[in-house]
Amino acid sequence: MNRARANRMMPQLARLVTVRDMAPEIKMFGVELLNGNGAEFAGTRPGQFAFISAFGTGEAPFGIASTPGRGPVLEFAVQRLGAVTTALHELGEGNMVGIRGPLGNCFPMKAFEEKDLLVLGGGVGGAPLRPVLHTILDNRADYGHLTILWAARHPSLLLYREEYDDWRSAASTELHLTVDEPDQDWDGDVGLITELLQKIDPSPRNTVAITCGPPVMIYYVDRLLAEMGFAPDQRYVTLEARMHCGLGQCGRCNLGEKLICVDGPVFSMAEVEQMRESYL
Amino acid sequence: MKIISQGALTELLDQVAREKRLIAPVEEAGTIRYRPVGGSGEIAFDFARPLLSIKEAFFPPTETLLTIARNGGQVTLQEVMPEEEQVIFGVRPCDARGVKALDAVFSGERVPPDPYYGRRRQQTTLIGLACREMGETCFCTSVGGAPDEAGNVDLMLTEVEDGYAVEAITSRGESLLQGMTLTDVTGAPSPPRLNDPVPVPAAGAWAEQFEDAFWAALGERCLSCRLCAYVCPTCRCFDVRDEPLPAGQTQPDPQTQYLERVRCWDSCTGANYRRVAGGHNPRAEEGERLRNRFFCKFDFYPQQYGPLACTGCGRCIDVCPVNVDVTEVLAAVAAMVPVKIPEEVSA
Numbered sequence: 001m002n003r004a005r006a007n008r009m010m011p012q013l014a015r016l017v018t019v020r021d022m023a024p025e026i027k028m029f030g031v032e033l034l035n036g037n038g039a040e041f042a043g044t045r046p047g048q049f050a051f052i053s054a055f056g057t058g059e060a061p062f063g064i065a066s067t068p069g070r071g072p073v074l075e076f077a078v079q080r081l082g083a084v085t086t087a088l089h090e091l092g093e094g095n096m097v098g099i100r101g102p103l104g105n106c107f108p109m110k111a112f113e114e115k116d117l118l119v120l121g122g123g124v125g126g127a128p129l130r131p132v133l134h135t136i137l138d139n140r141a142d143y144g145h146l147t148i149l150w151a152a153r154h155p156s157l158l159l160y161r162e163e164y165d166d167w168r169s170a171a172s173t174e175l176h177l178t179v180d181e182p183d184q185d186w187d188g189d190v191g192l193i194t195e196l197l198q199k200i201d202p203s204p205r206n207t208v209a210i211t212c213g214p215p216v217m218i219y220y221v222d223r224l225l226a227e228m229g230f231a232p233d234q235r236y237v238t239l240e241a242r243m244h245c246g247l248g249q250c251g252r253c254n255l256g257e258k259l260i261c262v263d264g265p266v267f268s269m270a271e272v273e274q275m276r277e278s279y280l
Numbered sequence: 281m282k283i284i285s286q287g288a289l290t291e292l293l294d295q296v297a298r299e300k301r302l303i304a305p306v307e308e309a310g311t312i313r314y315r316p317v318g319g320s321g322e323i324a325f326d327f328a329r330p331l332l333s334i335k336e337a338f339f340p341p342t343e344t345l346l347t348i349a350r351n352g353g354q355v356t357l358q359e360v361m362p363e364e365e366q367v368i369f370g371v372r373p374c375d376a377r378g379v380k381a382l383d384a385v386f387s388g389e390r391v392p393p394d395p396y397y398g399r400r401r402q403q404t405t406l407i408g409l410a411c412r413e414m415g416e417t418c419f420c421t422s423v424g425g426a427p428d429e430a431g432n433v434d435l436m437l438t439e440v441e442d443g444y445a446v447e448a449i450t451s452r453g454e455s456l457l458q459g460m461t462l463t464d465v466t467g468a469p470s471p472p473r474l475n476d477p478v479p480v481p482a483a484g485a486w487a488e489q490f491e492d493a494f495w496a497a498l499g500e501r502c503l504s505c506r507l508c509a510y511v512c513p514t515c516r517c518f519d520v521r522d523e524p525l526p527a528g529q530t531q532p533d534p535q536t537q538y539l540e541r542v543r544c545w546d547s548c549t550g551a552n553y554r555r556v557a558g559g560h561n562p563r564a565e566e567g568e569r570l571r572n573r574f575f576c577k578f579d580f581y582p583q584q585y586g587p588l589a590c591t592g593c594g595r596c597i598d599v600c601p602v603n604v605d606v607t608e609v610l611a612a613v614a615a616m617v618p619v620k621i622p623e624e625v626s627a
Contacts, residue, residue: 007395009345009520009543010359055348055355056539058521060557082557095353215560242556244520244543248391251517251548254572256490257580262391276490277572280562 008247011053011098017073019093023157025081026124027089028065031074031099041102042068046109046131047238047266050101051246052076054087061243063128063212063265064102069138074099077127077159103246104265107210107236109135115208116144120221122151122193122213126159128238128265129212137170146173147202151193151213153180176200194220197228204229210236215280222269232270239265239272239279255279281469282462285443290320292460293369301366303337305330314368323369329415329593333375333513334368338400339382341510341545345396347525348539360540362396367405367456374420374593376408376432378513384585385516396543405452408433409444413473417594419607422480425592427472438469445469478607479614486579489616490571498609499567501602502549508573508596508604509547514581514589517553519546548572574609 018030031052033041044064053059060082066075080089091097109132117136121129136143148167152158158177167175178189178196189196193213202209209230211221218237225235239260241253246261253260256277258267272279284292296302297319304323306315312330314337317323347358379401384390386397411418411427420426430436435453437444446462448454509515525531525538546553549569555561563569581589590606597605 007359008392009394009396011346011357013355013357053522053541055350056522056537058541085557091353096355098355098357215562240556241562242554244518244546247394249385249394249516249518250520250546251576252546252554254576254580256575257583276487276575278562 008100009245011051011059011100014074014097014099016091016093016095016097019091022077022159023124023152025089026077026079026157026159029076029078029088029097031076031097032072033074033099034096036072041072041074044068044074044102044131045106046135047106047128048102048104049128049246049265050074050076050099050103051243052078052084052088053098053100054084054091055096055098057083057087059098059100060084061103061240061246061261063238063240065127065130067131067134067138070134075130077124077130079124100246104261105263107132107266112208113142114144115206116147118147118149118202118207118209120149120151120193120197120209120211120213121159122217122221123153123157124159125213125217125240126150127212129210130160130163132210133167137167137173140171140173144172144206146170147200148173148175149178149193149196149200150175151178151196151217155179155183155186155188192220193217194224197221197224202228204231204234208234208236212238215239219280226269232273233268235269237267237269237272239267281440281445281465281467282447283440283443283465284437284446284457284460284462286325288460288462289437289444292456293320293323296367296369296456301364302369303334303366304369314370325370327370329372329374329411329418329595330370331595332511333378333593333595334371334406335375335378335382335513335516337366337368337404338379338397339386339516339518339545342542343396343544344540345520345543346541348522348541349533349536350539351533351536362400362403365403365405366400367407369407369409371406371408371433372411372593373408373427373429373432374418374425374591375513376406377420377425377429377591378593379406380432381514381581381585381587381589381591382516384587388585390584405435405456406433407453407456408436408449410436410438410469411472412439414475415594417597417607418475418592419478419594420592421474422477422607422610423588423590423592427474428469440469479611481578481610481614483579483582485616486575486613489613490575492616494612494616495571496565496567498604499565499570501604502566502570503602504549504551504566504569505601506547506550507599507601509549510545511595511599513591513593513595514577515545515547517546517548518543520544548576570604574606574613577606578610578613 020028051059244250248262386394577590
């Protein structure tokens, strides 16, 4: 065990305890380490990520979508897109995978206490925001008003639909949904998340905005937030990149002199604006 | 200075080869490569800069991190650690500097140490050999090194008339010399022949040149072949993937699939280096990738770890099929630096 901990490239064996269809091409995997989700994962903080191995294909990084306070099973929302995610989608409950983590920094949830929070999630990219929402909802009195803007291309691609009632019914919490391409049953907003943001027109006063989604969404949302008066240190994002170690060594995820894996994946725009290389 | 004769040195190396893995420069089809040798007879003692640096002795082009046995949904893993002690003879000062640059990344304080690299490093003794002269494309003296720099190795040798001047740098180097007959002579080895220095921009000068059109123009030439990174003593980017275990290795159970997870060299100049699943490629242009490589050497790495990540070995200049020349890049960036015009002295 000590040896495995010292060798951070060595995955820990884990079992898929739940595999659930969330949306077309998106599955939610519940993972339990064979030796229990020990101390490492008990300390997982919102924003952190882990590598999942599909043995025989390789491993890839995914934002951790679960919160230790809500149970020991690690959860990951995985869209089938590349080699590793395709291999993962072929696995079922009971199959074994590898896990390395938790890795990276996290949202400074302590610093967000007492503040109003604006959480903006787009598509599967919004998956790592779930621990942020859970942390706020489970410690509701510690945070101010919570406004969630949740977007997807199509209603079927909206993540965490089964939790919306919980989110909506929490104290001082509002949820706004929008899709680009509505279906017949859709009665929410239609259009990009930026249009929804314009409609909501939140005040930047004592508020922190947290955005997670595809880079182009982050870019336009962030630009709009800046126009609305949110200062760089009131705007947080999580960035993602191809990675092969998550430990600051493989070199793959650099944005200039910053490494997304160890300096991120959570950044304030005050940090991002200092970076010479664009995250786009 | 203490002198070890050629005879005594070959004896020492033969002794080492009997006990440990000895890696030394060997002539292979007209090029010099560092290779494991069975004895001193195979070694090229008089050699110019080898084709590849000694990087591969610590960070192999491909190495197995673990083996995987998969039977249906069940998996067992076996960590694979390098175990062999090795001695490298004929380490040029630039390459020894390169190892130091790798140490910061793989065994440093900034991120958790890599046990594979650390194990190899710990089990390796470096015997340095000073250069008598700088090669045509060498510029080590411009980036802080020297052809006869003695640091960064365990034992340093410098060719002199009657053999090699020898200096133990570490206790490990000292123990290699135990029981050896060394001659004490006065004087010092004659200094190496140096090239004229090339201009190197000040560390702070790079930042403002990130958006310069120079990089796109340079990128027009780049073939994204990645040779520059493979020959570089400090490039250390890698890929990790699972491969079937090569035939011939122990595969006892016919129902089980045997695989290995390998780590292999990669380079930020490769076209798909940052391409993510789904096809988005954040560094799609050759110029953006070359810019990243040069900034990594002279700006990013220094910000992260201190020293430059270039040893001035000149290998990338020699191998580039389209003549991208790091010294020309340095000169160009140095020339871009806005000249500070002194305020007019009021008459």
